Amino acid sequence: xxxxxxxxxxxxxxxxxxxxxxxxxxxxxxxxxxxxxxxxxxxxxxxxxxxxxxxxxxxxxxxxxxxxxxxxxxxxxxxxxxxxxxxxxxxxxxxxxxxxxxxxxxxxxxxxxxxxxxxxxxxxxxxxxxxxxxxxxxxxxxxxxxxxxxxxxxxxxxxxxxxxxxxxxxxxxxxxxxxxxxxxxxxxxxxxxxxxxxxxxxxxxxxxxxxxxxxxxxxxxxxxxxxxxxxxxxxxxxxxxxxxxxxxxxxxxxxxxxxxxxxxxxxxxxxxxxxxxxxxxxxxxxxxxxxxxxxxxxxxxxxxxxxxxxxxxxxxxxxxxxxxxxxxxxxxxxxxxxxxxxxxxxxxxxxxxxxxxxxxxxxxxxxxxxxxxxxxxxxxxxxxxxxxxxxxxxxxxxxxxxxxxxxxxxxxxxxxxxxxxxxxxxxxxxxxxxxxxxxxxxxxxxxxxxxxxxxxxxxxxxxxxxxxxxxxxxxxxxxxxxxxxxxxxxxxxxxxxxxxxxxxxxxxxxxxxxxxxxxxxxxxxxxxxxxxxxxxxxxxx
Amino acid sequence: xxxxxxxxxxxxxxxxxxxxxxxxxxxxxxxxxxxxxxxxxxxxxxxxxxxxxxxxxxxxxxxxxxxxxxxxxxxxxxxxxxxxxxxxxxxxxxxx
Numbered sequence: 014x015x016x017x018x019x020x021x022x023x024x025x026x027x028x029x030x031x032x033x034x035x036x037x038x039x040x041x042x043x044x045x046x047x048x049x050x051x052x053x054x055x056x057x058x059x060x061x062x063x064x065x066x067x068x069x070x071x072x073x074x075x076x077x078x079x080x081x082x083x084x085x086x087x088x089x090x091x092x093x094x095x096x097x098x099x100x101x102x103x104x105x106x107x108x109x110x111x112x113x114x115x116x117x118x119x120x121x122x123x124x125x126x127x128x129x130x131x132x133x134x135x136x137x138x139x140x141x142x143x144x145x146x147x148x149x150x151x152x153x154x155x156x157x158x159x160x161x162x163x164x165x166x167x168x169x170x171x172x173x174x175x176x177x178x179x180x181x182x183x184x185x186x187x188x189x190x191x192x193x194x195x196x197x198x199x200x201x202x203x204x205x206x207x208x209x210x211x212x213x214x215x216x217x218x219x220x221x222x223x224x225x226x227x228x229x230x231x232x233x234x235x236x237x238x239x240x241x242x243x244x245x246x247x248x249x250x251x252x253x254x255x256x257x258x259x260x261x262x263x264x265x266x267x268x269x270x271x272x273x274x275x276x277x278x279x280x281x282x283x284x285x286x287x288x289x290x291x292x293x294x295x296x297x298x299x300x301x302x303x304x305x306x307x308x309x310x311x312x313x314x315x316x317x318x319x320x321x322x323x324x325x326x327x328x329x330x331x332x333x334x335x336x337x338x339x340x341x342x343x344x345x346x347x348x349x350x351x352x353x354x355x356x357x358x359x360x361x362x363x364x365x366x367x368x369x370x371x372x373x374x375x376x377x378x379x380x381x382x383x384x385x386x387x388x389x390x391x392x393x394x395x396x397x398x399x400x401x402x403x404x405x406x407x408x409x410x411x412x413x414x415x416x417x418x419x420x421x422x423x424x425x426x427x428x429x430x431x432x433x434x435x436x437x438x439x440x441x442x443x444x445x446x447x448x449x450x451x452x453x454x455x456x457x458x459x460x461x462x463x464x465x466x467x468x469x470x471x472x473x474x475x476x477x478x479x480x481x482x483x484x485x486x487x488x489x490x491x492x493x494x495x496x497x498x499x500x501x502x503x504x505x506x507x508x509x510x511x512x513x514x515x516x517x518x519x520x521x522x523x524x525x526x527x528x529x530x531x532x533x534x535x536x537x538x539x540x541x542x543x544x545x546x547x548x549x550x551x552x553x554x
Numbered sequence: 555x556x557x558x559x560x561x562x563x564x565x566x567x568x569x570x571x572x573x574x575x576x577x578x579x580x581x582x583x584x585x586x587x588x589x590x591x592x593x594x595x596x597x598x599x600x601x602x603x604x605x606x607x608x609x610x611x612x613x614x615x616x617x618x619x620x621x622x623x624x625x626x627x628x629x630x631x632x633x634x635x636x637x638x639x640x641x642x643x644x645x646x647x648x649x650x
Binding site for chain 2: 206208211225228229232233234235236237238239240241259260262263266275346349350353356357359360361363364367368371
């Protein structure tokens with residue numbers, strides 16, 4: 014199908030390829046198709062006519078375009094030699110579609126071959142075909158029917174001659190790995206916030222510029238110590254080794270001088286992307302050993318993400334790109350600012366909490382002090398005493414009024430009321446006294462004494478005091494009538510004697526000579542006496 | 555500088571004007587220690603207020619450094635005698 018050169022568009026039309034929605038797209042022939050056979054669609058087909066007769070009219074079998082294409086495709090697919098091929102050639106123009114597929118041509122002195130390298134395979138490949146490279150592409154030949162072209166569907170691409178390089182790479186890698194130079198145990202952690210950062214890279218080109226940009230943005234607190242070196246060509250390995258050596262010496266000299274903080278705490282070794290050959294200096298054994306011999310951690314950022322060199326293996330950290338290396342060695346200023354703010358908030362909260370707790374304690378103590386302040390105590394005590402006196406007075410006067418009013422009033426009630434009021438007051442006083450300071454207590458005690466005196470005066474008006482002085486109340490047991498004169502109790506009368514404390518039973522023998530028994534006139538209330546043999550007075554104090 | 559849980563002995567003795575000269579890393583480490591000491595508690599209120607004030611000064615130092623820092627770029631030069639020197643290079647200057 015080599016003659017399938019149709020009227021070529023002047024340039025490649027990517028959108029047309031993409032319009033096939035990621036389906037295998039044909040790479041049209043470049044312009045230099047002059048040597049191609051004449052543009053016959055098919056040698057056996059009749060020349061294109063303006064009015065083709067219906068199929069079979071002249072005994073000829075007229076084919077549809079798709080029939081031809083399908084026949085070619087089947088022929089190609091049926092050919093074992095085209096099923097899996099390795100094709101060496103020089104890469105012509107390379108175009109990458111927006112879908113990520115790469116379209117390129119492979120050519121030699123006489124022919125060209127359209128190639129498609131699909132996105133997933135391309136991204137997985139450590140090697141990217143670039144114009145002018147000699148490569149070996151592995152894949153299968155197939156026909157893209159829509160455009161009627163055959164092409165190489167590439168599964169993998171390697172640089173031509175890679176076999177040799179790859180062998181050397183693997184051999185050196187195995188040797189250095191056997192020495193333990195790539196051991197994970199050798200890897201040192203990067204400093205969190207390096208004050209000085211060493212950078213070894215080319216002084217020309219974007220890499221050094223990009224690194225500075227990243228450092229300036231992320232960690233401008235750092236000082237950068239730049240050591241230029243050649244990163245391409247035959248002299249690159251010794252130049253890189255020299256740069257790393259100067260950095261190592263500087264670190265060691267400063268450390269010996271006790272100024273370790275003046276020397277880099279971490280070193281970036283970087284190079285931009287390039288061909289495998291371009292990156293080859295970073296596979297040099299001397300470079301690998303220089304990286305390993307660095308007294309501070311080394312971050313290696315060589316080429317693109319897919320490029321892996323032995324220097325990467327030897328480095329403490331491998332960065333996918335030079336800019337990524339700069340990011341890896343630095344903290345982010347913005348993040349650090351946030352962390353700082355968080356620290357500040359934390360300490361503020363801690364101090365506020367401490368102040369708050371102490372403040373609450375102080376306030377509590379203050380309240381306790383206020384409660385215990387003598388004047389407040391006195392005021393309270395006065396108030397309480399005043400209340401008690403009020404109540405006692407009220408109770409007393411009420412009792413007295415009652416007592417005076419009643420002709421045969423209840424004998425025990427008044428003292429009871431007074432006593433009950435006093436008892437309550439005492440209880441409250443007792444309760445309060447726990448909290449009362451001495452001074453207030455003393456005042457309260459005097460108030461209490463005054464109360465006692467009042468109570469005593471009150472009690473004197475009742476029968477108790479009289480009884481207490483040795484008098485007794487004598488009644489007839491039979492009817493409870495009070496015995497006031499001998500006639501009230503003829504001999505043989507059974508009597509009940511009420512004493513200040515307790516009762517006695519007695520029986521009269523005979524009347525003595527009458528004498529004045531009325532030292533004290535018992536209140537009229539004594540007269541009407543409840544029937545119970547036990548006096549209610551017994552219960553009261 | 556390895557952070558240790560207790561505030562360094564110099565922390566309390568550090569006069570404020572010294573704090574304003576601390577490099578970022580030291581200031582940050584001291585700040586972290588200060589906060590840790592506050593968190594550990596067990597200090598008197600006066601001591602914790604002193605710690606707090608120190609922490610504020612340290613935080614200010616760190617924040618100032620973060621906000622005002624400008625990347626210094628030096629080139630490592632080897633003199634004729636083999637002595638190594640870090641030579642200032644104006645920031646933004648691209649070697650090309």
